[in-house]
Amino acid sequence: MAVLYWTLSALCSHWRRHPVQFFSLLTGLWLATSLWTGVQALNSQARDSYARASQLIAGDAHSRIGARSGGRFSQQVFVDLRLAGWPVSPLLQGSLRLRGQAEQRLQVLGIEPLTLPRGTRLAGQALADLDLVAFLDQPGRTWIAADTLKALDLAEGEQPLTVGGQALPPLYLHPQLAPGVLLVDIGVAQRLLDAPLQLSGLLLSRDFAAGMPRLPSALDGQLRISRAGDEADLARLTESFHLNLTALGLLAFVVGLFIVNAAIGLALEQRRPLLRTLRACGVSARCLLAALALELCGLALLGGVLGVISGYGLASLLLPDVAASLRGLYGAEVAGQLNLSPQWWLSGLAISLLGALLAGAGSLLRAAHLPLLALAQPEAWHQAQALWLRRQAWLAGALLVLALLALVFGASLAMGFVLLACLLLAAALLLPVCVSGLLAWWLPYCRAPLAQWFVADSRQQLPRLALALMALLLALAANIGVGSMTEGFRQTFIGWLDQRLAAELYLRPESPQQGRAIEAWLAERAEVSALLPSWRVELPVQGWPVELTGILDHPTYRQHWPLLEAAPGAWERLAGGAGLMLSEQLARRLQLGLGEELSLVTPQGDWRLTVVAIYADYGNPKGHLLVNAAALQRYWPGLRPGSYSLRLPPAAVPALKQALQARFALDERKLVDQSELKAWSGRVFDRTFVATSALNSLTLGVAGVALFISLLTLSQSRLGQLAPLWALGVGRRQLVLLSLGQTLLLALITLLLAIPLGLLLAWCLVAVINVQAFGWRLPLHVFPWQLLQSAALALLATLLAAAWPLWTLYRVSPAELLRTFANEN
């Protein structure tokens, strides 16, 4: 133990004398862990919220009866079904805002506990364990989660008012409740949501549903039973979103590990004499390796603690945007305050440890396997390095083959990420080989001695800068690739939105009765040139949640509906009732093309339709089908329109909107004008990519840090190469400029290679990852201005990284340069 202790102490004393190296290693571990744990915190927080949401009413895998249109229905249905012997329990869902908290929308869920099926668990607790008397009795209770209570800045027992002036029953803390949800008695919910005698669903026990009961014929067209598991599961829908975040986090982690790898490699190289002295003093190779590994673990734990703490901070900063994206895209409510388990903290430390060992393993093994007497000979070290580079080139080749196989034979998102990972890693591994080859090719063309030195010395620096350049390549390629994809998506999305949102006003009535009244009222308004109702049915198609929409045959659709592919006379065939149009993501999921048939299960039996067109439907996690309204009503008799699109002159929109709100008490969610909808969609789009852009920029920052650290460490050992030039008459100013030129040259070559790699990455994202993750393919756009921006950013990062080492070099005294010669033996 004494040997290990003193060996460790001698190894660690190196860091005291080389604090920059120490901080570079620590920075690598810190940044890598921070970005990774930050992303994991976001994912973990969201998944915890989904789990709480799925446990809101759970326990017996209930089936649920809901309106086919997705809206509310009369409470009389509940009474009729109970009288017919159906053990149903009513539910009412809606949203409201509290007075003074206008920016936060809360979900209200009204239940009737006494009729809930046996075995039901409410927010993770069995019914028998709950104080139902207090819940049902006056003034009742509003169950609320701790994070929601905190976000609202309210205390337990308070009775806040809704914006409509309705008082909530006293707030009562229920820890397992989903964030943003208020659970109340159904009577209270009807009062708060201004939905007297209305329900949004009926719960049905699994036992009863197992007998496959059929709804009474009077209700069959209006309602449907969704079996347990039919409902779109949030975790499933949001999987792609989280996978994308994870991929970015992983990329940042890998880039961070490049810093660690570079710092450990350099530290070992600088400590070669020390390693030999230790061995000569009687430290065995095993003991030395153990001491090096222990030192690395200590550093990893320190970096890990810093990383986990800052990862928490990063996640807290990004959480509001991620939560808003998830709410906007999927309607998923995620708690606004991080609440992470001890396992998360421990796994953060473990990942830091694992990363450090992974990044350091190569260097440690190389140090352990070099023969003792060769340990201090730079040539031996460089030969080992050269061998390592050759192995890297072979590995890169193997990775490229793997990428090709993933592209040709892969048909899943995971294989898409395998393709990306192989491509990026192969490119990174090939970078030093390419740069070295390029410089070797250039060298014979250099005639002037300084030019020869410039190129030859750049090549000599390559092994020490290779890792930092690889990190820069990865970060730049990710920046260009993700940037091109995001910008391309933005342009496509905005163009698509402009086409798709052709109507000036969109309206969703509270109930079919209100719909009829609105239709009659609008028929008398001269400014309304067209009233386009649409009928909506939600149904599962091959296990996937799908919205089936019935529309009228109207020029608005023919002129504006953005079709990606269409058979001849598609609109005529749709109007005829035998044709079907479907969204791109559903077509891919069901592997359907033009002319193929799709069979839908309806209350009137199977309905076979021919695919006549495929359209883009960006941002919709569910599948979407378009059919003729009259045909739809034949299969769902009695179905009422769920929404209306109104065509009218834009100038007339505000007045009509105001009149509709005054006449029918429609809130802003039921009545939306085109500009608001576009603005809202744009906001959701922007927030969706806030986390992506932040992680992207941070990754580039991490690469900049890697370059800075490598240059700084390199500058400490550069005097040996620069002093002879100085002695031969090259001024210090000129030396600084030459060094800057070398750094910029290497960065420029990296940048030139990063551009095609970035574009290839963008192609993979739009043509492979997007298709697998979301079901839609985007056109690949190249934005020269964006490429220039990325190039400028990379060069700026290089200049910033080089500034301090160059300044140090500029200020080096002649005495220090002379000492270089004095130390030569």
Add this chain to the structure above:
Amino acid sequence: MLKIQGLYKSYPTPQGPLPVLQGIDLELAGGSSLALMGESGSGKSTLLHLVAGLDQADAGSIEVAGKRLDQLTESQLAAWRRGSIGLIFQQFNLISSLRVEDNLAFQARLAGRHDPQWQAELTQRLGLTQLLDRYPEQLSGGQQQRVALGRALAARPALLLADEPTGSLDESSSDEVLELLLQLLATSATSLLMVTHSPRVAARLQRRVQLRSGRLVDQDNS
């Protein structure tokens, strides 16, 4: 103390094995000193590395204080090295990140034989008392070699191996270091095997042997 019998060592080259040592037989008694001389490439350093257990011979045996080095495992060799021998190099090989005081104590601590009194005496006799808080890079070459000498002797090794210990020093520093070395050895039972080019340095030791093309060709007794 040291007994070498029939020692052979060669290095592989593209043209075939290059013999460096070809049947070396040598003995060194406890407390005695021997200068190993020879031209560059004659195999002096190779022999020293073999005796230090840093390299392995092709054939033959090396026995130090009754222990056959070729019968020790890697970790046994390491333990033997830290407890039984002291090494001094031409380039000093101090630990640049440790202060002089810690460098002096380093090997003794590794061997579990740190004796503060002996270290204080060594420090004083080597004239390092005022330099204990300095780092190696803040010392002159002569001072650094004195620290290396102190480090090698702090654990009271049975055998001191010195590879051109004065090769990097000027004449006066060289004399000073050699004088100190011999004084310290005179008061201990440590044997000395020193590789040197310098006949002047070799003349100060009890015995001298000459290595030529891998063979001991000349041997004298003083």
